[in-house]
Amino acid sequence: METKLNPADRAKRRHLVLEVKASLREVRNQLSLLNRQVGSRIELRDIDLDAVDLLSQAGPLSPSVLARRLGQHPATVTGIVDRLERDGWVTRERAADDRRAVLVRAVPERNSEVLEQYAGMNDSMDGLLAGYSEEQLETIAGFLRASAEAGAAATEALQRA
Numbered sequence: 001m002e003t004k005l006n007p008a009d010r011a012k013r014r015h016l017v018l019e020v021k022a023s024l025r026e027v028r029n030q031l032s033l034l035n036r037q038v039g040s041r042i043e044l045r046d047i048d049l050d051a052v053d054l055l056s057q058a059g060p061l062s063p064s065v066l067a068r069r070l071g072q073h074p075a076t077v078t079g080i081v082d083r084l085e086r087d088g089w090v091t092r093e094r095a096a097d098d099r100r101a102v103l104v105r106a107v108p109e110r111n112s113e114v115l116e117q118y119a120g121m122n123d124s125m126d127g128l129l130a131g132y133s134e135e136q137l138e139t140i141a142g143f144l145r146a147s148a149e150a151g152a153a154a155t156e157a158l159q160r161a
Contacts, residue, residue: 016059034118034121035049037117038114038118041117042113042114042117043087044089047070047072048080048083048084048089049114050070051066051070051077051080051081051084051090052084052089052106052110052114053091053114054066054069054088055104055105055106056106056108056111056114058091059103059104059105059106060103060104060105060106061082061103061104062095062101062102062103062104063077063078063102063104066081066104069105071155071159081104083159088107088110089106089107090104090106090107090112091104091105091107092104092105093105110129129132
């Protein structure tokens with residue numbers, strides 16, 4: 001696409017691409033700060049909050065899958081799960097299909113404590129997104145999905161290197 005553009009349009013496009021990338025970095029920074037505040041209020045470490053969020057979305061998971069998805073060593077995740085279980089955020093249970101296997105599940109009743117902390121951000125996002133058409137929202141959602149996939153691929157490549 002860029003090869004068909006004249007030099008002025010190529011420069012403008014390059015500037016916009018750099019602006020999008022810079023904005024994604026700023027979003028990441030702001031969400032990181034928000035997550036730290038949330039974690040602090042509900043007394044969860046950053047990695048613990050990540051684990052609870054992951055389990056709430058994708059769980060229940062085996063400890064090994066949880067470790068892989070968090071990018072942590074399995075022994076580290078054992079400590080995380082121990083801490084979260086002790087504080088009532090997760091439970092360990094036997095898998096129905098293999099009694100030797102253990103699954104870690106988020107405690108659904110605790111989810112409201114987390115969601116309450118994100119209420120301001122959720123309200124802000126609702127207000128922001130209300131100004132976009134369905135077609136624009138589809139484009140934004142597609143871009144964000146593709147960005148997440150690109151991040152996952154980059155993470156996987158670094159893990160292999």
